[in-house]
Each structure stands twice: as structure tokens, then as C-alpha cells.
Amino acid sequence: MKQILLKVPLFLILVMACRKPLETTNPVNNHLTVSKMTAIKVPDGFLWNSTKNIQIHIGLAFNPYPGRMQQLYFYDGNPATGAKLLLEGSVSEAHPFEAQIAVPTNISQLYMIRQTPNQSKFIEKFNIGTTNQINKIITSTALQSFGKNAVGPDCNTGCTNIVNNAVGKLTFNSGTVCLTGTIAIKNLTLNNNAIVRICGTGTISNLKFNHNNAELIVTSSANISFTSSTHIDGKFTNYGTLATIGNSSFDVNHNASFLNEGTCHFSKSFNPNANSVIVNNGKIEVDYNLIHSSSANFTNNCQLIVHHDFDCNGLFKNYGYIKCDMEAKFSGGTNDEFSMYDGAMLSTKNIQVNSHIMGYHSSGVNTYSFIKVISGTKGNAQGLIGGTIKYCDHNVIENVWVENISYPAIASCAEMIPVTACNPEGNDANEPCLDSDEDGICNEYDDYPNNPDKAFNIAGAKGTLGFEDLWPFKGDYDMNDVVIYYNYQLITNAHNEVVHVDVTYTLKATGGVQRNGFGVALPVLKNKILNLTGATLESNQTNAVLILFNNMRNEMTNWNTFLNQPVSDDIKYNVTFDLAAGIPIKDFSIGPYNPFIWNNDNGRSNEIHLAGETPTNLANVNLFGTGDDNSVLATGQTYLSKNGGYPWAIHIPDSFEYPIEKVDINEAYLKFAEWAESGGLLHNDWYMNLQGYREPLKIYKKK
Numbered sequence: 001m002k003q004i005l006l007k008v009p010l011f012l013i014l015v016m017a018c019r020k021p022l023e024t025t026n027p028v029n030n031h032l033t034v035s036k037m038t039a040i041k042v043p044d045g046f047l048w049n050s051t052k053n054i055q056i057h058i059g060l061a062f063n064p065y066p067g068r069m070q071q072l073y074f075y076d077g078n079p080a081t082g083a084k085l086l087l088e089g090s091v092s093e094a095h096p097f098e099a100q101i102a103v104p105t106n107i108s109q110l111y112m113i114r115q116t117p118n119q120s121k122f123i124e125k126f127n128i129g130t131t132n133q134i135n136k137i138i139t140s141t142a143l144q145s146f147g148k149n150a151v152g153p154d155c156n157t158g159c160t161n162i163v164n165n166a167v168g169k170l171t172f173n174s175g176t177v178c179l180t181g182t183i184a185i186k187n188l189t190l191n192n193n194a195i196v197r198i199c200g201t202g203t204i205s206n207l208k209f210n211h212n213n214a215e216l217i218v219t220s221s222a223n224i225s226f227t228s229s230t231h232i233d234g235k236f237t238n239y240g241t242l243a244t245i246g247n248s249s250f251d252v253n254h255n256a257s258f259l260n261e262g263t264c265h266f267s268k269s270f271n272p273n274a275n276s277v278i279v280n281n282g283k284i285e286v287d288y289n290l291i292h293s294s295s296a297n298f299t300n301n302c303q304l305i306v307h308h309d310f311d312c313n314g315l316f317k318n319y320g321y322i323k324c325d326m327e328a329k330f331s332g333g334t335n336d337e338f339s340m341y342d343g344a345m346l347s348t349k350n351i352q353v354n355s356h357i358m359g360y361h362s363s364g365v366n367t368y369s370f371i372k373v374i375s376g377t378k379g380n381a382q383g384l385i386g387g388t389i390k391y392c393d394h395n396v397i398e399n400v401w402v403e404n405i406s407y408p409a410i411a412s413c414a415e416m417i418p419v420t421a422c423n424p425e426g427n428d429a430n431e432p433c434l435d436s437d438e439d440g441i442c443n444e445y446d447d448y449p450n451n452p453d454k455a456f457n458i459a460g461a462k463g464t465l466g467f468e469d470l471w472p473f474k475g476d477y478d479m480n481d482v483v484i485y486y487n488y489q490l491i492t493n494a495h496n497e498v499v500h501v502d503v504t505y506t507l508k509a510t511g512g513v514q515r516n517g518f519g520v521a522l523p524v525l526k527n528k529i530l531n532l533t534g535a536t537l538e539s540n541q542t543n544a545v546l547i548l549f550n551n552m553r554n555e556m557t558n559w560n561t562f563l564n565q566p567v568s569d570d571i572k573y574n575v576t577f578d579l580a581a582g583i584p585i586k587d588f589s590i591g592p593y594n595p596f597i598w599n600n601d602n603g604r605s606n607e608i609h610l611a612g613e614t615p616t617n618l619a620n621v622n623l624f625g626t627g628d629d630n631s632v633l634a635t636g637q638t639y640l641s642k643n644g645g646y647p648w649a650i651h652i653p654d655s656f657e658y659p660i661e662k663v664d665i666n667e668a669y670l671k672f673a674e675w676a677e678s679g680g681l682l683h684n685d686w687y688m689n690l691q692g693y694r695e696p697l698k699i700y701k702k703k
Helices: 011-020 399-404 672-677
Strands: 051-060 068-073 085-091 096-106 109-115 121-128 133-138 160-165 167-172 174-181 182-190 195-198 202-208 215-217 222-224 230-232 236-240 240-245 250-252 257-260 263-266 270-272 279-281 283-286 290-291 297-300 302-306 310-312 313-316 323-332 338-341 345-353 355-361 369-379 384-385 389-391 456-465 482-492 497-510 516-525 529-533 545-550 571-584 594-599 608-609 649-652
Touching: 051 068, 051 608, 068 389, 085 096, 085 456, 109 133, 121 133, 182 195, 182 215, 202 230, 215 310, 215 399, 355 389, 384 389, 456 497, 482 516, 482 594
Parallel strands: 051 133, 160 174, 167 182, 174 195, 182 202, 195 215, 202 222, 215 236, 222 240, 230 250, 236 257, 240 263, 250 270, 257 279, 263 283, 270 290, 279 297, 283 302, 290 310, 297 313, 302 323, 310 323, 313 338, 323 345, 338 355, 345 369, 355 384, 369 389
Antiparallel strands: 051 096, 068 085, 068 109, 109 121, 456 482, 456 649, 482 497, 497 571, 516 545, 516 594, 529 571, 594 608
16 A cells, blocks of 8 residues: 555544455366455464475484584485575584574475585485474494394294203294204204294204295394304394304305394305395305305395405395405306495405496485405406496506496595494595695585685575555555565585675565665674674664665665556665674574564654564564554564454565555465465465466566
């Protein structure tokens, strides 16, 4: 409304406000049609928010890179498909990443990329629930923890028969038999579907499976040694300590399976035969050879040590650490590839590659695995190393074989592999992270590599603010009395504290006759603001309040709201300031903060804020509850009207094309009424330029 209603008789205002048009539904596009804002039926508690505040907490329980930070990047969608970067920072054991960020209400997921100092990347998707919180504790940065902390069954429950201090020859045909105490079994035979759990300590001389469904379980409390070569023809699971002694091998035969969650030590060879399935989540140590046959399927998730030769002919997936003291030979066929995933490592004295070794990343972004060769590399024409693998031969790769490393695999020793419970060796990169200012952020990721007080440039919030200027009386709801676009840029240090702010405010329209001023209240104490330029720090305030202008008529001659009328150029205000000692992102936040206007015709105290916001120290709170205002400061229901709960200001987290003069906002934006009546649940993208969302003739366009 562009007349000074404070001079109009109050009874006339009330009569006009009561003349509400009827609601209708447009049969063509099926949207709710109301001719005035005041016809919208707003649910109680609705604050007209187009953004929601997300609380983020990322902790790091284990850091294999002492003194170095890991970088975090948050996106509004999948970064692989061009999503927008919203926020970045760092995390270490001593310094979790904590932030508060305002995102559009139509965003339901955030993606996080975590990048370690060795350039490994991990991606994770977070669904934003009703709590609007993201909480994550990172427990490992590369390989999985030893044994995956699996517990397994015991002998306290589920036993159909318990044998204590088992000796001699034993045969079991059915049920679940639990062996406890001291064990000295000469022959153990499992028939049919028999299940044997071992919870004791001792030896077994001979083990025989007479059926593939028979199952032997060494529980976490057990310590068992086989005194002769052992042949697995059924299901074998180890949660405890398992060994072969003397000149004894361990064979997993056709169609059999072996799962290790504990510790194994085989005194001779370990032989996974054709069509067997082996999964190692713990530690397996082999004193002689490991011969992995064609068509066998082996997955190593933790630690595998072979003190002689590792001969791999079958399908092998390495997510962990493999150490070979002599030669690792790869001769698998087309379907028997040796694969490495997500920072896995193979360390060997010599290597012979006669088949494919491929690197993969399950996280969606490149994470290199590492092959370390101490002495010699050889292979034939079928041998190939490809995918996300860095190949390091400390004795120099023989020239004839260099061409067998296919991009993105590269010959490089410059890959940092951390020491973990699974990987006792690791690898220090030959090109260590350079941190010139010693703030814990590698130069490569540090926007200020020579300044220990600054680390990251962060794209802060941006959007548009539209105001009605007749508070505490209702206006005409074209939301163009003052229109300002804002764009914040923040600088943070290595500990995710905001140390500097650059912001551009752009005055787009002044569609009112009031002499309105504009300011922004920030969530920091006034004395925290240093070196302010481009604005005035207001006196007599507790928190920092920036004043851009006191009278918009002195800033912009024309209104920029009437079609075919003279147009004023946009007015830009470039504001910069430092923050003393730094303010954590979680406290400073990323959002529009608390912008407001005031009507100078009624004095500086006549502040007009977004719904739900708090007035500054200079506001006249005695105006609350007068006119059409229904503010209750104690409940946070502020700057909402009586008889409807309508606002005097609106925030859009995007550039916004405002309505022309005297056109109600919901006439210009066809989904606005449905959004408001649903309490923000429907059409929370109402302001976007989508088909059926706008009435172009009612939206202001500069010519």
C-alpha cells in the first residue's frame, strides 16, 4: 500500500481489512485462486519460511594423519551431477565440524565429500529428517577396523547338546552341538545339517565334512589348533583364534565356504579351491604359499599376510591390506579379476601380472588404492593394471612393462596410505602434504596457504528480501516497498571459525512513499565487529547492527515498481568486516540473519522484520499488539498480523522478480496461496520460474 495509512481513520482500515474475497479453485491449472493475501487461510504457527536451518555435527574418532585436517564439502545434491557447493570446512579429532546453515525448504538431502590429505575422497548422502540435523562420527578414514568387531554365537544359548572336555572320535549328525572346556579330538566328523560350536581350547587332529550344509563355528572365546592338514567341505566360521601346526595346510574345497572374523595362522599353505567362497574380516597369516584357484571367490576386508608366494588365479576383492614376502602372481581369467577398493593396499617383494588388476571406488569419487613393489615387476601382454590404482615399484618399473599401466591408474609412489588396525605398514607419500602456514590445512586445499588465521572462502547465503512498510497496519502485499538482494561471502580459519565477511546488498526497488531505512542485525556482539567498511555500526545496540541507509528516497529516485515508468539503476552496497577472535560457524550461521526496515516517518523505533524474528534494542515493542499486529515476543510469534497471521516481510533464497505496483504477491505467483495454506508443505518452490507458477504480466521487469 502506497498511502500513509497512519493518517487514515482506523475504523476505515478495519472495514477495508474485513472485505475478503472468496476463495476459488481454477479448473484449468487446479491451483488455489485468491485475489488478495488476506483471503489465504494460514495455519497457526506458520512463519512464512522459505528456508530451514540445518544443524551439522561431524566428528572424527580416528585420524591417521596426525596434525593434519580433513576437508569437508557439503552440496545441495549429488556433486557428480553439478550440485551447488553450500559449505566447506575441516575436521580433526580435536576439532569437530559444527555448523548451522539455512537451506531452501525444498531440499531434502545433503551430500558430503570428505577429502583426506592423501587426496582420497569419500562421499556420503544425508537425508534431512524432521529434526533438521546431521550427526556423523567418522570412525575410520580408509580401511575397515580389524575383525569388524563381530561377536558371533556362544555356547550359552541355542545348544541342543553340550559336550565338555571333548576327546577321541566324535561324529554329529544333527542339531547344534557345543564343545566346551579342554578339547583333544582325534577325529571330528560332521554329517547332514549338523552344527558344531567350539567354545573351548585345544586341538583337533582330523576334520571331516560329509555334507556341504554341515557347519563348524569357532566362537570368539575359542583357541583351536589343527595338527594335520585340514580340508573344509562345508561351512566354517572363525570368530576366535585358529591355527594349523606342523607341516599342515588349510584347504577350502569345492562349494565350501570359510568366514574369518578372528585370527588365523596357517603353518604351511592356504588353498582356496574352485568354487569356494572365502571372506576375511580379521587377520590371516600364511607361513608358506597362498594358492587361490580359478573360480574361487575371495574377499579380503582386513589383513592377509603371506610369507612366501601369493598365487592368485580366481576372483579376488581386496578392501584391506595384503602383504606378500616373496612374489605375488596374478593369472586369473576373464572372470577372475583381482580388484582393489577404496584405499586398499598390496605390498610385495616381487610381482608378476599376467591378468587384470583393477582399482574401484565404491564412494562415487576417486579413491586410489596402492600397490607397493620392493624389487621387480614382470608380466605378459595380457597383464594390465587399471582403474584407481597407484603403482609404486621402488626398484623402478622395468621399461617393457610401463605401458601395461592404464589411466587412471598411474605409476606413482606419492600416495599416503594410513596405518590402521588392518594395515600395520601404510605408506608415506614421497610428496608429503605441504602446509606452509602450519594451520593443519594442506596448501592444496588452503585458500590462504601463507596465512594461519585464514583457510577457506565460503559462499554464504544469498537471496532476496521484500518488505511492506505500513506496520503495524497491513499493506497491499505487493512486497515491493523495499526489495533488496543480498550475497554473503565468508572467510573461515582451519577451526571453522568465521574471521571475515564480505557481503553485497543490492537495492532493487523502493515501491513506497515512506522514507524507509534498512539494517541487518547479526548474531554477534557489537564489539566483535572490526574494520567495518560500507555500512555503519549502530550505537546503543548489544548485538552488531549494520545500517546501510536511513532513507531510501535519498538512495533511489524512482520506485522501479511501475511498468513503463522511469527506472533507477540498482544500488549496490559492498560491506566488509572482520570478526575478533573468530566466531564458530555454528554460532554465526549461514543465512539471511535478521534484516529489517524502519519507517522514518514514524521514527527509528518503527522496525519491520521477517516473521518470527526479534527486534533490536532500539525497537519500540509497545507497538506490538497495536493496529493489525499480533506479535507475542515471548513465544517468537512476531511480526504476524491479527485475523490471518500475515507477514510484513518475506525472504526468498534466490533472486526474486517481485510483483508490479499494487499487485498482490499471490496474484503474481500462482502457487503462493497453496504454499501458505499448507503451512509450507506444498509448493515450497513457489517462487521459481516453472510452468504454471507465475503470471508474467503481473511481475515487474526492467526495460
